[in-house]
Amino acid sequence: MARDIQDDRPATGPKHVAIIMDGNGRWAQNRGRPRLFGHHAGARRVREIVEACPDLGVKYVTIFAFSTENWKRTQTEVAGLMKLFHRYITREARDLFDEGVRVRFIGDRVKLDEKLVSLMDELELLTSGNSRVNLTIALNYGGRDELTRAAKRLAYEIEAGRLTHKDVDAETLAKFLDTHVLPDPDLVIRTSGEARISNFLLWQSAYAEYEFIDTLWPDFTAEVFAGLVQNYGARDRRFGAVKA
Template identity: 50%
Template sequence: MAAGDILEAETNARDLRASPRHVALIMDGNGRWAAARGLPRFEGHRRGVEALRRAVRAAINLRIDYLTVYSFSAENWSRPREEVEMLLGLLHRFIRNDLAELHASNVRVRVIGARGDLAPEILDLLREAEQVTQANAGLTLVVAFNYGARQEIAAAARALAEMVALGRLAPGEIDAEAIAAQLDTADIPDPDLIIRTSGEQRLSNFLLWQAAYAEFVFLPILWPDFDEVAFIGALAEYGHRDRRFGGLDAAAPGAKTAS
């Protein structure tokens, strides 16, 4: 697409009646992208990192406040050891090579996911990314690493149970807000839009609690092909959605209107 077409698409996207504050990405299809081209899986993952860079830059250009990326799930450890080491190596290189640029672009990095059983060198890397950028006030890049939504909710339940056992909380005080306050995302707004590439249409244990009222856009393209044009297209689709959060459309019969 020509530069003029991209600019027009951006303008159209911004002119829509709704714009998401928080976008989450399920970056799917690296392996299939490589297989379709007769390339090793590593090349698909490497190109996926390039697509991630484009997505972050696009989020900045499109004035998204929060961008959450599903970088490594709790279930990914079950993949072959060689592939796990490759993915960890790509994460290491992404942070080492891109942290300075992210910091210069006023991006704040937040990491969600279980940390208790991570190797010290990985923990140090994640902590460095957070500490270096913690004072930044632009885009918040939330990296979901060693993350699983069921595990996150179970950990929140254990924390609340411990509070009850210690007499610091009554069982009747446990509500949705109390659970949300114990999640990794307690200080992050719920996603407005979740985009998944590769044509698959499932959450894969990603932000199950937080996605209660999110809009979903499933794209047929594989993740290494994701670019700003695809991002703008997903935002345009979101802009046409009617988000009622369980209520009625303002134009629907019986809906209350402002006096």
């Protein structure tokens, strides 16, 4: 499934770029504004990056919007982020549809409020026929949580007799991941100067190239994005093999 999609990627540029959008809070604080001001600025930046994808040959872009660990933030910030997600989906739905963007959400929806989940479902359905750009939004997502949920679903299939332990391999497990219909990311970008992956796409990024840059997410322009995509083409990707 996912492997077949990945094999179609272009030889020189990344087909799938995943982004850890970090630095919104610091960007706002540097300007003497509350952290939520930065989150709103960061949300506006998403559109610019998505619009830049077709010209760069990027077919899939996955953004880390809210992690399973982000619930530990202050109640004010979490509530503000949830309102922002409501507003973003409501305001951007028509434009995303008109621009040919297909939107998917990954992550555990159980902890999210019913209205937000309903908006997510509606946006996925509205854009399900689009294919110009595939935008995946990781919301209440964590790599370990995803793997745990996948293992539980796999165990259920074994208990139900539809699979046996002999059927379990990497390809089988991948079919139970949130991203089972997506190719693995070729390039993962993290903004804001932090050099860690923060529990993001742990399984899928096993062979991804990484870029850790100092730019704070609200300052991450289409030009910066294009430069990183172009840099990717110069990398020697051997996937464990030795170059002949």
